[in-house]
Amino acid sequence: MHTLLLVDDDPDVLATLTRSFRKGYKTLSANGGEEGIAFLNVHPVDLIICDQRMPNISGDQVLSHALQIQPHAIRILLTGYADVESLLTCVNDAHIYKYVTKPWDPAELNLTVVRALESLVLKRDLDTARDQLETAYKDAVVMLCLAAEGKDQDTSSHLYRVQHYTEALAVAMGVANETAAHMGLMSMLHDIGKLATPDAILKKPDKLTEEEWDIMREHPLAGVRILGNNPFYETAREISAGHHENYDGTGYPHRLRGDNIPLSARIVKIVDVFDALTTKRPYKEPWPMEEAITHIESHAGIMFDPAMVEELKNLFIDGTLTRIKSAF
Numbered sequence: 001m002h003t004l005l006l007v008d009d010d011p012d013v014l015a016t017l018t019r020s021f022r023k024g025y026k027t028l029s030a031n032g033g034e035e036g037i038a039f040l041n042v043h044p045v046d047l048i049i050c051d052q053r054m055p056n057i058s059g060d061q062v063l064s065h066a067l068q069i070q071p072h073a074i075r076i077l078l079t080g081y082a083d084v085e086s087l088l089t090c091v092n093d094a095h096i097y098k099y100v101t102k103p104w105d106p107a108e109l110n111l112t113v114v115r116a117l118e119s120l121v122l123k124r125d126l127d128t129a130r131d132q133l134e135t136a137y138k139d140a141v142v143m144l145c146l147a148a149e150g151k152d153q154d155t156s157s158h159l160y161r162v163q164h165y166t167e168a169l170a171v172a173m174g175v176a177n178e179t180a181a182h183m184g185l186m187s188m189l190h191d192i193g194k195l196a197t198p199d200a201i202l203k204k205p206d207k208l209t210e211e212e213w214d215i216m217r218e219h220p221l222a223g224v225r226i227l228g229n230n231p232f233y234e235t236a237r238e239i240s241a242g243h244h245e246n247y248d249g250t251g252y253p254h255r256l257r258g259d260n261i262p263l264s265a266r267i268v269k270i271v272d273v274f275d276a277l278t279t280k281r282p283y284k285e286p287w288p289m290e291e292a293i294t295h296i297e298s299h300a301g302i303m304f305d306p307a308m309v310e311e312l313k314n315l316f317i318d319g320t321l322t323r324i325k326s327a328f
């Protein structure tokens with residue numbers, strides 16, 4: 001059952017409102033603005049009907065407060081014809097769903113409430129569906145990466161570290177938080193193209209021949225093919241295609257140079273190398289972070305974007321890299 005909060009300083013109006021909504025709803029009535037705010041602070045409500053003209057605290061203030069602490073609750077303002085100015089404030093500041101002029105038609109107000117709550121339910125269902133879908137695609141990315149993991153020497157912890165290093169470096173480079181988080185998730189797919197690389201090459205204990213290297217170098221574009229053409233995986237395709245390009249234009253597959261390499265790919269390139277250096281691999285012991293940073297610095301402008309090298313160094317100094325490494 002939905003909960004309605006009714007706010008008016010006039011006891012008669014409050015009684016009338018309560019009578020008309022008693023059936024079918026749980027009603028809370030607040031005598032004036034202060035009481036309305038006090039209710040909002042402790043009771044979750046689905047809809048608020050609030051009078052505008054009240055002593056001390058007016059309706060627009062109550063509804064603005066509601067917007068802050070219970071943004072999902074629907075806000076309806078009861079107002080006289082003369083209150084145009086406060087009405088404007090209310091529409092702008094409290095984002096009200098509707099205003100109803102006094103005296104109101106009970107049937108119309110009832111219908112307004114029914115419609116508003118229908119839209120509330122619809123929105124909640126939509127939010128739930130979106131959350132489920134979001135979890136599903138995130139899980140799918142991780143599943144795909146884990147499935148590919150067995151093919152390569154990379155471990156899932158490498159992928160999680162790359163994810164979080166990528167996110168942190170993207171934020172440091174001025175990317176908005178949400179975009180950076182998406183970039184992090186997509187970075188896990190950087191080597192997905194190795195699914196198409198023969199095991200004999202991936203797992204060869206000896207040095208690769210020139211021909212084998214040529215096949216190895218196909219993995220960025222193989223990844224792009226695997227990632228299809230859904231716009232959602234655009235960043236993942238950029239990363240897969242560009243994570244072996246060098247800043248000076250000597251990388252592969254397209255020999256892109258500088259800012260022609262997408263930002264996401266430049267980021268993943270540097271954190272992928274950083275992680276490879278600072279962790280144990282079958283052929284090497286982990287390097288201390290300082291040494292890895294120094295090594296990366298010596299390749300600034302050659303392999304890596306120099307601005308990114310600086311930011312990576314800052315993330316080392318402020319402890320972010322150490323925190324991520326110890327978490328995975």
Ligand SMILES: [Fe+2]
Pocket residue numbers: 190191219243244
């Ligand atoms: Fe790669």
Ligand SMILES: [Fe+2]
Pocket residue numbers: 154158162190191272
């Ligand atoms: Fe990697």
